[in-house]
Amino acid sequence: MRQQISRLSIVFGVLLLALVLARHFLIPKSFGKIGHYRAAAVDAIAARKIKYAGHQACASCHEEIVKLHDDRRHRNVACEVCHGPAAAHVEAPTEIRLPAPKQRGYCPLCHGYDPSRPTGFPQIDPVSHNPLKPCITCHNPHAPETPHTPEECSACHGEIARTKAVSHHALLPCTGCHETQKQHKITPQLSRPSKPASRAFCGQCHGVDASSPKEIPRVDLATHGERYVCWQCHYPHFPELK
Secondary structure (H helix, E strand, O other), rough: OOHHHHHHHHHHHHHHHHHHHHHHHHOOOOOOOOOOOHHHHHHHHOOOOOOOHHHHHHHHHHHHHHHHHHHOOOOOOHHHHHHHHOHHHHHHHOOOOOOOOOOOOHHHHHHHHHOOOOOOOOOOOOOOOHHHHHHHHEEEOOEEEOOOOOOOOHOOOOHHHHHOOOOOOOOOOOOHHHOOOOHHHHOOOOOOOOOOOOOOOHHHHHHHHOOOOOOOOEEEEOOOOOOOOHHHOOOOOOOOOO
């Protein structure tokens, strides 16, 4: 027992010595003077050259473009996100010009299909959607409206469309379950599609008395699921049984 305590004491002693040495040689002397960070970092950051000009600087010269941008869907995307740091351009506008993202791969950084993006966010498959064509040839980035109204729900609901395509509901049209106004394709946030509000809706196909094909699963709506609407337990875009 004494031998174990002795060994532990040696270990703790070594750790304490290492902590003291690290505090003396590795931690900057200004650390902790004005908070839990290196105080000298404030001066170091202040001494760095300013690269970004800010939204107001862009608006002072490009008033019409900024006004258009601020009224459309990219209003929360800062100018310098797409055009790069603008401080040098503001200081010498005729000598230093900011680039426009004409490369095909730039816009898909946000709008390329990615299942982690929120539903309703416009997404495309860069391989099949106007391949090799720069996005700004069809879309004005300051007012990024589509050249024509999307024909398929998958244009904005890519993850749902891909999930539904490999499910038992693959052949069901989206509008069969969701009443969708035409305005939804133009201003999706102001006109939302409906969801089935009653158990009887799913019962049209899955009820015991339904006239649907026999291979479709049937349930007794009077006893199955009690008061819950079907989609509260079954994900309708991939309605596998649990």
